[in-house]
Amino acid sequence: MSKDIKVVVLGLTSVGKSCLVQRFMYNNFEHTVMTVGGAYSCKRIQVGNNEVYLGIWDTAGTERYEAVNRSYYRRARAAIVCYDLTNLSSLDKVTFWVEELTHNEPNIDIYIVGNKLDLIQEGEKRQVTQQQVDEIANKYNAVTLETSSKTGENINLLLQTIAENFVKKYPNEVQGGGNVNNNSNNNNGSGSVNMNSNSKKSGGCC
Ligand SMILES: Nc1nc2c(ncn2[C@@H]2O[C@H](COP(=O)(O)OP(=O)(O)OP(=O)(O)O)[C@@H](O)[C@H]2O)c(=O)[nH]1
Numbered sequence: 654m655s656k657d658i659k660v661v662v663l664g665l666t667s668v669g670k671s672c673l674v675q676r677f678m679y680n681n682f683e684h685t686v687m688t689v690g691g692a693y694s695c696k697r698i699q700v701g702n703n704e705v706y707l708g709i710w711d712t713a714g715t716e717r718y719e720a721v722n723r724s725y726y727r728r729a730r731a732a733i734v735c736y737d738l739t740n741l742s743s744l745d746k747v748t749f750w751v752e753e754l755t756h757n758e759p760n761i762d763i764y765i766v767g768n769k770l771d772l773i774q775e776g777e778k779r780q781v782t783q784q785q786v787d788e789i790a791n792k793y794n795a796v797t798l799e800t801s802s803k804t805g806e807n808i809n810l811l812l813q814t815i816a817e818n819f820v821k822k823y824p825n826e827v828q829g830g831g832n833v834n835n836n837s838n839n840n841n842g843s844g845s846v847n848m849n850s851n852s853k854k855s856g857g858c859c
């Protein structure tokens with residue numbers, strides 16, 4: 654049995670939303686242009702005995718597209734709300750989107766994701782602490798993770814966790830149940846992540 658899950662990616666411009674989607678979809682890190690409107694991608698992953706199709710809407714981070722983004726997150730089951738670990742002001746936009754999502758899509762699962770982890774590992778100053786992020790996450794019952802689209806760290810883990818948590822939360826929507834091994838707090842990229850062999854660029858999606 655397969656299941657389509659709509660996922661929306663939100664956050665300030667340049668925090669790395671498109672790079673995150675590109676890394677997940679094609680396992681590369683290439684030059685991206687500023688997103689205009691929204692861009693859709695779909696990929697199949699395996700959760701236990703179930704096929705899950707993640708239909709991902711990558712949105713534009715500039716303010717003039719905020720109204721448009723509301724149409725992209727409508728009826729989404731999960732939201733990846735991104736900030737840049739080297740840019741404190743990008744956290745304000747996280748609060749903005751998380752509040753808006755909680756108000757308009759109260760059942761949505763929220764993942765607050767700190768991008769550009771590689772820059773911190775290379776010695777660039779961290780501007781956003783885990784404590785600051787936890788304050789928001791605790792308030793809105795969100796999962797947090799730090800990722801790098803450049804190195805690929807935690808990108809597959811993030812999307813696999815979204816799919817696994819969905820199957821756990823809505824077993825009746827995904828026939829067959831499956832064995833779900835949720836490693837949502839495991840930041841080392843190991844464990845239940847098994848993505849690439851199941852990749853698919855089109856078809857069967859939301
Ligand atoms: N070092 C590093 N740079 C990154 C990473 N992710 C994105 N970038 C860079 O950040 C810039 C913006 O990336 P995008 O993915 O286009 O940002 P965006 O959030 O989609 O921006 P908008 O489409 O304008 O909303 C680009 O120069 C990327 O190369 C990362 O993980 N590490």
Ligand SMILES: [Mg+2]
Binds near residue numbers: 670671685688712713
């Ligand atoms: Mg973009």
